[in-house]
Amino acid sequence: MVVIVQQFPIPEGKTGQQVVDMLIKQFEAMAFNRIGNFVVDCETYYSSPTITPPRVLNIIHNSDFPASCFAQLDTGTCLRADSYFDAMMMVLNGIYQAKRGTKIESKGPKFQKGDFVVKIGSVSIGPSFRGILIEIEYGPCSVPLYCWDLLKEFMKSFMKVPKEPPPYLKAKMGEICTPTDIISQYNIHFTNLRKATPIASCPPPLTVKGSSNEVQNNGDMA
Amino acid sequence: MAEMINLDAVTEGLRTIASLRNGVSDLFKCLTEGVGGPVIDPYSGQPKTSDNEPTEEAEKQFLADVQGIVEGITNKILVLEKSCDLLSHPTAQVSVQLSLLAQDPALERNGVYKSVVSCYRWCDRMHDYVTQASHILNQNICRRSTIALDPLQRILIPGGIGRRSSFATINTPSSQIDAFFNNLSRIHPNVTLEISRPFGAPTVVFITLDRILKGCLLLHGLLIEWVIVKGINEEFKTADGTVDIWSDSRYEVFRKISDHCNSATLNFATPVHVDLAVRSWLNWFVNYNTLFTKPCRKCNHRLLDASPPTWRDFRTADCYHEKCRP
Ligand SMILES: [Zn+2]
Numbered sequence: 221m222v223v224i225v226q227q228f229p230i231p232e233g234k235t236g237q238q239v240v241d242m243l244i245k246q247f248e249a250m251a252f253n254r255i256g257n258f259v260v261d262c263e264t265y266y267s268s269p270t271i272t273p274p275r276v277l278n279i280i281h282n283s284d285f286p287a288s289c290f291a292q293l294d295t296g297t298c299l300r301a302d303s304y305f306d307a308m309m310m311v312l313n314g315i316y317q318a319k320r321g322t323k324i325e326s327k328g329p330k331f332q333k334g335d336f337v338v339k340i341g342s343v344s345i346g347p348s349f350r351g352i353l354i355e356i357e358y359g360p361c362s363v364p365l366y367c368w369d370l371l372k373e374f375m376k377s378f379m380k381v382p383k384e385p386p387p388y389l390k391a392k393m394g395e396i397c398t399p400t401d402i403i404s405q406y407n408i409h410f411t412n413l414r415k416a417t418p419i420a421s422c423p424p425p426l427t428v429k430g431s432s433n434e435v436q437n438n439g440d441m442a
Numbered sequence: 443m444a445e446m447i448n449l450d451a452v453t454e455g456l457r458t459i460a461s462l463r464n465g466v467s468d469l470f471k472c473l474t475e476g477v478g479g480p481v482i483d484p485y486s487g488q489p490k491t492s493d494n495e496p497t498e499e500a501e502k503q504f505l506a507d508v509q510g511i512v513e514g515i516t517n518k519i520l521v522l523e524k525s526c527d528l529l530s531h532p533t534a535q536v537s538v539q540l541s542l543l544a545q546d547p548a549l550e551r552n553g554v555y556k557s558v559v560s561c562y563r564w565c566d567r568m569h570d571y572v573t574q575a576s577h578i579l580n581q582n583i584c585r586r587s588t589i590a591l592d593p594l595q596r597i598l599i600p601g602g603i604g605r606r607s608s609f610a611t612i613n614t615p616s617s618q619i620d621a622f623f624n625n626l627s628r629i630h631p632n633v634t635l636e637i638s639r640p641f642g643a644p645t646v647v648f649i650t651l652d653r654i655l656k657g658c659l660l661l662h663g664l665l666i667e668w669v670i671v672k673g674i675n676e677e678f679k680t681a682d683g684t685v686d687i688w689s690d691s692r693y694e695v696f697r698k699i700s701d702h703c704n705s706a707t708l709n710f711a712t713p714v715h716v717d718l719a720v721r722s723w724l725n726w727f728v729n730y731n732t733l734f735t736k737p738c739r740k741c742n743h744r745l746l747d748a749s750p751p752t753w754r755d756f757r758t759a760d761c762y763h764e765k766c767r768p
Pocket of ligand 1: 742
């Protein structure tokens, strides 16, 4: 499968919930089937001062891989382990310690059309809303290079299409995609969204000026 | 025509056999009863109650009886042998007589002649049909290879017209099939072929096309009987290692392609050059290496109903969505 996770811009004067509702309505109109909900959560652990250099460890769960627990270091090294790994983190309490109130999660509805699966995730840290992440999965193809144009054509029907693949994917265009690649993409977005200021109705800082108009135009074309 | 059989000797022989069997059963009866008459009462089925020891006289009488019966048997055997000698037995002549059975003038009674004639006609006609059919089918192949507008097919027949196939029967030895596929994988560098025979004689070929898709062919001899296509991340083997050639792919695209592949086997099938059918089929199949990249020739889009163009034309190899097919 090839998966791309993209941030969905929130136009000025709209709340995140309004944008999500708009997207759900749009997908239903385009004959997408709603196939349930999903959640991806991430908790950050910091190494104790005894470890040099200091490390940041992210423990990520994805409801699509319920038996797995992903652990990714800030170096990019990613471990895919059994869900028992959570219990082990408790044992490592003295070495890696979770910072309170850093748990970030993206959750929302899942839609399917043909072999495509689209997930609309509302990202929040506790009660504070941080943005919208759209995950697009194409199951039949395993190499991003082969289906990039196909994905672009698919995305065009409901969102602004990036000219180039996101940097993470771009470096791996010719390789076979694995679940780790999904986790890594979420991790990159989570890191960015954590730094972003909490929002209710203002656009996220990463959005390009005028992007809301372009979304509108693309929507009309589709 | 048949030599007269000595009927008297036959009758005499049969009568002797009857009395011989009679004599033998007399002997057995006499021996069963033993000395001094039957020990078991023939009416009640109970042993006789008298415990008298058999007298010497009775024993003598018993021996005389047995002797008399055995003598009678010996005589009857001699008579039987004599009547057998009287019968002439020319074995060679008997077989000749059997071969003349069909010339029995009473045709309507046994009907052998009639069915022999109809069988012969049937065979004759079948031979005619086969000759005709083979002629027509051969012509057909020649035409396919020489049509100018058919670049795909022309590549398929490097030897040109009149090439003889060594794979004409379904009983092709497995070593020959292996060699054939080894040869094929050399022609297509982006195709990996893996041969296995998990069901005994039928060959199963696993095809991997680039990193696009996987296929599984079930062959009977070199005849493609079943095709199934799956994604590169799907398996044809179950968890316990057995080969599963029936379950479909979990993706819509590959289920559709499986259907197209099976219909392609019918399109490329030829009764005479079986190897050519497989070769042409694979030549067509490798066009799926553009499955995700090539837009539809008619609508120029990659997606229609969230599906890429799954159809590849049999002659031109152009790609179309199923609904855009010309
Ligand atoms: Zn089309």
